[in-house]
Amino acid sequence: MEKTIIIATSNEGKAKEFKDLFASYGYEIKTLLDFPEIGDVPETGNTFAENAFQKASAISKELNTIVLADDSGLEVDALNGKPGIYSARFAGEHGNDVKNNEKLLAALEGLPLEERTANFHCSLVMVGPDKEALHVEGEVSGQILEEEKGQHGFGYDPLFYLPELDRTMAELPSEQKNKISHRAQAIEKLKEHLDEWL
Numbered sequence: 001m002e003k004t005i006i007i008a009t010s011n012e013g014k015a016k017e018f019k020d021l022f023a024s025y026g027y028e029i030k031t032l033l034d035f036p037e038i039g040d041v042p043e044t045g046n047t048f049a050e051n052a053f054q055k056a057s058a059i060s061k062e063l064n065t066i067v068l069a070d071d072s073g074l075e076v077d078a079l080n081g082k083p084g085i086y087s088a089r090f091a092g093e094h095g096n097d098v099k100n101n102e103k104l105l106a107a108l109e110g111l112p113l114e115e116r117t118a119n120f121h122c123s124l125v126m127v128g129p130d131k132e133a134l135h136v137e138g139e140v141s142g143q144i145l146e147e148e149k150g151q152h153g154f155g156y157d158p159l160f161y162l163p164e165l166d167r168t169m170a171e172l173p174s175e176q177k178n179k180i181s182h183r184a185q186a187i188e189k190l191k192e193h194l195d196e197w198l
Helices: 012-023 048-063 084-089 097-107 174-180 182-197
Strands: 004-007 028-031 066-076 117-127 134-144 160-162
Touching: 004 012, 004 048, 012 028, 012 182, 048 066, 048 084, 048 117, 048 134, 066 084, 066 097, 066 182, 084 097, 117 182, 134 182, 174 182
Parallel strands: 004 028, 004 066
Antiparallel strands: 066 117, 117 134, 134 160
16 A cells, blocks of 8 residues: 555545546555445534544544545535535435535525625545645635536536636536636645645
């Protein structure tokens, strides 16, 4: 496991972004799909950063290697930052995008567009044996539309409108989304510290 980094996700799409990044450093990337014995790490933090740190440190201890975890979600100003860390399970069932989007639309019903401001937030935490944790964040600002637009992406992407592009996240081709997303911003910050940290 000497030159291995584990990405704490079972989502291949997420892992691909990191594979490209770490390949240039000579690291092999594995995901939780490679370690079915690990199971779910409970996320009991109150912030994205706390949850990412919990995940990364628990898995790093168990496998004695470098682990990168991300926790991300949607923060809507009119809802005092909700759904926040509960973004994936806003409507109760984990990862039900349809129900989550329906609940979000119901919560914002009647509000004009200018009051439907929101951020996508991403916290990345890297933990390794005998290393200080490395924590970076990325954010993208936008507005929540009254109806879904676009076929790409997942989660809240079809409702998340980017005024400067006049598109929702779900209307962007994946190459473009992966350049401007909250995760892309966090990865850019991660790059600034990687040489030194690795």
